[in-house]
Amino acid sequence: MKQILVVDDNLSSLKQIDAQLAGNYEVSLAKSGESALQICARQRPDLILLDIEMSGMNGFEVMDKLRHNPALSRIPVIFLTGNIDSETEVKGLKSGARDFITKPIEKNILIHRIELHLRFSSYQVQLEYTVSSISDSMAVAFAELIECRDENTGGHVTRTSKYVERLGRELLKMGAFPGELSEEGLELIVRGSPLHDIGKIAVSDRILLKPGKLDDAEFAAMKKHAAMGAEMLFHLHARTPNQRYLQYARMIAASHHEKFNGQGYPAGLKGDDIPLSGRIMAVADVYDALSNDRVYRSRMSHDEVCRIILEGKGSHFDPRVVEAFEVVHNDLEQIT
Ligand SMILES: [Fe+2]
Structure with a gap:
């Protein structure tokens, strides 16, 4: 059953609407804007009926708080009002009602x-899901x-995304980066991670597929893939600013080889x-690179790869990400 939150500082009005909705919806009642926001934080309603004129926080102020909270900004809001003038109506629509x-x-x-x-809202969610699925694919x-182009690295893109997700989940569980890592942020990081090496399109086959060690000039050319990828993703994001994961993809491309x-x-x-x-991608990228064959060397054993990553704790890698790796490394080994 859909959940409807009714917000009105008039008790008899609240009771009347509650009685009208009973049996059709799960109804929550709030006698003030402040109380409405507390309810929203606990249980996200599917729709809000919001009185405009309330003592304390009025309907417009509640609306503003909702629109600035990414977790609540998509909830459809219907304003409840007495006689309304056109100026207030326009203000209400502009606020997002x-x-x-x-x-x-x-x-x-x-x-x-x-x-x-509720139907519009459902269509909107479906449409956004479809668009983001197409974009991700x-x-x-x-x-x-x-x-x-480098057949030895087949599967690297999808594996590293899965490693990033597993490491990120563990970091969330550990509470390692409060205020910096959230469920929503991790989702965007995971979506952006497949594009971390996109700048390799600009690296020549001669260098990318060289079976031996790269000389200084070749290595310098290879290193450019990080900045090039970031630049490509910057322009792509500028053209599609609503695709927020591209912002994360750009950051990952630019920084996954930083130490x-x-x-x-x-x-x-x-x-x-x-x-x-x-920092998360750095661990995922190195774990996958060392665990698989490359044109210039054979794969290493899981234990050897773990030893190298632990050795890099605090020097190559963020120690907190390595701590998460120490918990999940057996899970990463199972990912194909
Ligand atoms: Fe790279």
């Missing part, structure tokens, strides 16, 4: 309006196309100056 219902409220109209907006396909001690490239960033997404 979906609709208005004028008091006194007639039950059938209330139910029909709620159903209409295209990003992975493009990354794999680049990866295919915690400042000895990495391209910018020589140190410690927490390296974006967290890049």
Whole structure:
């Protein structure tokens, strides 16, 4: 059953709407804007009926708080109002309200309006999911196309994404980066991670497929893939700013070869100056690179790879990410 939150500082009005919705929805009641926001933080309602004129925080102020909270900003809100002038109506629509219902409220109209907006909301979620799935599939396909140039690295793109997700989940569980890593942030990092090596499109086959060790000039050319990838993703994100994961993809591309001690490239960033997404990807990338054959060397055993990553704790890698790795390394070994 869909959850509806009704917010009104008039108790008799609240009781009347509660009675009208009973049996059709799970109804929560709030007598103030402050109380409404507390309820939203505990249990995200599917739709909010929000009175405009309330003592304390009014409907517009509640609306503003909701719109600035990413977890709540998509909840459809219908304003409840007495007689409304056109100026207030425009202000309400600009604030993000979906609709208005004028008091006194007639039950059938209330139910029909709620159903209409719940349906719109559901279509919107489905559409956004479809668009993001297409976008993700295209990003992975493009990354794999680049990866295919070096047949020894097949599967690297998808494996490293899974490693990043597993490491990120453990870091969330550990509470290692409060305020810096959230469920939503991790989702964007995971979506952006397949594009970390996209700049390799600009590296020549002669260098990318060289079976031996790269000389200084070749290594310098190879290192450019980080900055090039970041630049490509910057332009792509500028054209599609609503695709927020591209912002994370750009950060990961730019920073996945930085080292915690400042000895990495391209910018020589140190410690927490390296974006967290890049610090997580650094562990995932090295774990996968060492665990699989390359044109210039054979794969290492899981134990040997773990030893190298632990040796890099605090120098190459963020120690907190390595701590997460120590917990999940057996899980990573099972990922194909
Ligand atoms: Fe790379």
